[in-house]
Amino acid sequence: FFFQAEDGIRDKLVTGVQTCALPIFSFFLWSSIPDDELLAVAEKGKLKDPAVLDQQVKRMLADNKSDALIKNFSGQWWSLRNLKMLSPDPQLFPDYDDNLRMAFEKESELLFAEMIRDDHSMIDVLRADFTYVNERLARHYGIPNVYGSHFRRVSLADPAYANRRGLFGQGSILTLTSRANRTSPVLRGKWVLENILGTPPPPPPPNVPDLKPKGAGGETLTLKQQMEQHRANPACQACHKLMDPIGFTFENFDAIGKYRTLADYTDNAPPIDASGVLPDGTNVNGIIEFRDNLIKNPHLFLNTVTEKMLTYALGRGLEYYDNATVRQLLRDAEPGGYRWSAIVTGIVKSPPFQMRRAK
DSSP states (O other): OTTTSOHHHHHHHHHHHHHSOOOTHHHHHHSSOOOHHHHHHHHTTGGGSHHHHHHHHHHHHHSGGGHHHHHHHHHHHSOGGGGGGOOOOTTTOTTOOHHHHHHHHHHHHHHHHHHHHTTOBTTHHHHOSEEEEOHHHHHHHTOOSOOSSSOEEEEOOSGGGGGGSSGGGOHHHHHHTBOSSSBOHHHHHHHHHHHTSSOOOOOOOSSOOOOOSBOTTSOBOOHHHHHHHHHTSHHHHHHHHHHHHHHHTTTTBOTTSOBOOGGGOBTTBOOOOOEEEOTTSOEEESHHHHHHHHHHSOHHHHHHHHHHHHHHHHTSOOOGGGHHHHHHHHHHHGGGTSBHHHHHHHHHHSHHHHOOOOO
């Protein structure tokens, strides 16, 4: 951006370097060069004033240019950009098409946009009692009285929609973490460990055997029974005992995020067991109990989100010496309820962002 800028803008940037800290946080918040107002403030040396810096960050987050942060960060954190590469089996999921895929992606981006623009607590990503749908997506979710292709905010306060609240109930995440022909508790559990809890499992060993759909007596096994049989292998047990219980709490959602009720079960598809025991010994049954348990103990989630945002802002992976910055960001954000603006502003003011190590 810097070297391709017009001469006048580039000269202003150079002047900014000479008079005060360069307002490079526009690349973090807008993925673009600073605007005239930010350059003018920088040239006058006012960005050294914390109150002025806070005001500029809030102004820039409220600007439509921050759509770049919303789209790019959510795409990176939640892997939304991978939705385009997925092709659920059309024989099993005939309702899935590009319109539904784009609706999934748009819903997640709009949720994150409200988190940023209305300055929610970071925890609201998990517990938001609203979402954004158009007619196509509302029909997929079973939400009535939504018509037309435009997206609108709908309430999920009704207990009937409790399973859809927050990020875990969104079709984008549920589809991303499934196979083409079935759900995958392993992928769903792995996604939660990596992106929500910040404790990624080690890579799988080579030559992992496929699941066996039949038992020793020729009986048909449920997916949970197949996974239990798979975990009997000592080489697989260490990772799967962490991933599988989390992943199974999502099992009421099919491979494209549709909620499965008792009416969907047949003799060939027995009722799903969505229960499990988490690594800390907590018993949970279904996505609501898992989500509520996570909200009661949000420290790992808050730490993970802060690390992800700092990584995005710095454009590099974090090192051990960045841990102190992450802890300080969370301490500073705690009094206000861990609001997004506190984390973003704290990152802009942090030493790793404002300073560059000499080679």
